[in-house]
Amino acid sequence: MAPTYPMFDVNKTGHLKVSAVHSLYWEDCGNPSGVPVVYLHGGPGGGIEDSDRQYFDPSHYERSVLFDQRGSGKSTPHASLEDNTTWHLVEDIEKLREHLGVDRWIVFGGSWGSTLALAYAEKHPDRCLGLIVRGIFTLRREELLWYYQQGANFIFPEYFEPYAACIPEEERGDMMQAYYKRLTGDNEEEQLKCADNWSRWEVSTSRLMVNADYIAKADDPKWALAFARIESHFFVNGGWMRDGQLVDDAHKIKHLPIVIVQGRYDVVCPAKTSWDLYKALGGKDNKNVEYKIIGDAGHSAHEPTIEEALVDAVEKFKSIKA
Structure with missing residues (x-):
């Protein structure tokens, strides 16, 4: 398995006004002529960190784009709940894609980032080259009750x-x-x-x-x-969606290349959810989907074997044509 890449600088940063209320902080990294990938952070509300860039080879990936979702990180206003729903965030991704002049991109997200990746891809499958998702969370009531109740x-x-x-x-x-x-x-x-x-x-x-x-x-x-x-x-x-909607609608993206990375001992987002998603995507009969259980890890993307599996997944997408 490959380690994460050394820390590298961003090419450009900025704020994108996406509504009368919200402005999103974004970072544009990597090779401007490479394959584009968008990174979706967790939470919701977690914000991006410098280490989040290190999954992506800066010599290959065009605009490994990272941004703070509404109310998070350097986006403004801080901690705001106004006009802050799953579907506002989905459309923010589209606005950012258009703003940066990207046609289609790989969608990469873990935990809540996997929720948002699925919601975005199921609504805009034509804008996705593929998905890399980790620690799957689909916001079903049973998942929430398991962890918070x-x-x-x-x-x-x-x-x-x-x-x-x-x-x-x-x-x-x-x-x-x-x-x-x-x-x-x-x-x-x-x-x-x-x-x-x-x-x-x-x-x-x-x-x-x-x-x-x-x-x-x-x-x-x-x-x-x-x-x-x-x-x-x-x-x-x-999440302003039907309970189970993201799993029920997974058929809309089963034609895309998808890698699912799941820690076996993930308590925050237990493996059952990723297994349910995998089956909804066609399971072992769908050669577009790879399901990777990491046997010595929990939930965090920054556990060594999870990091390695994510970098490996990104490496496999290098052959994709934008």
């Missing part, structure tokens, strides 16, 4: 306990709704406390081996607030 707590009880303790016992029957109420309320102190606890639960459970440095991401209150507010906003609204 009951299921994952059986594996990480010591990290779930402070997440649950942030909410009064009488409201714990619907943890996502209880958090959302507080994260969108007027009490700033309560907002920040809930953002910290919500975010800390996620970063504590994202790796097979709990990593203190990774948990420290939640120490940044600005990052935690955007992450928790936007996630809870999307989750209590079911």
Whole structure:
């Protein structure tokens, strides 16, 4: 398996006004004459990091384009929920593609990024050269309840306990709704406390081996607030789509080359979801789809064997013609 590429500089950055409210920060990297790829970050609300560029060979890929989704990272306004839905983000990807003059591109995303990649590809399959998706999340109610209500707590009880303790016992029957109420309320102190606890639960459970440095991401209150507010906003609204829609509509993209990378011990987005997607795409009978279970990894894209599998997947797409 190949390692990630050394850190490299971006070619251009900018902000794209996508609505009366929102402006997206974007980065344009790599070889202007190579194969284009767009990177979709997780969360929603997580934002991009410098290391996210390192999956892509800068000598090959045209505009390995990365951007902060509405309310995230350097996009403005920060942590905004106004006009911030799955379908706004899908159309933002199209606006960015047109702005940068890209005809078709590879779509790359993990966790929530895989959700958005599927939503975009199923709506705009003619604009996709293929998909590389990791830690599959399709926003079905059963997936949300497993992680935020009951299921994952059986594996990480010591990290779930402070997440649950942030909410009064009488409201714990619907943890996502209880958090959302507080994260969108007027009490700033309560907002920040809930953002910290919500975010800390996620970063504590994202790796097979709990990593203190990774948990420290939640120490940044600005990052935690955007992450928790936007996630809870999307989750209590079911992503503004029919439950199971992304799996049900997978037939719309089964003609595309697709690589699915899944950590066997992913607690945040368990392997069942990726398996359901794989079957909906035709399973072993569809030679366009490769399903890779990584046996020594959890959820995070930055676990070594997940990183290697993603770089390998990107390498296989080098033969694709834009």
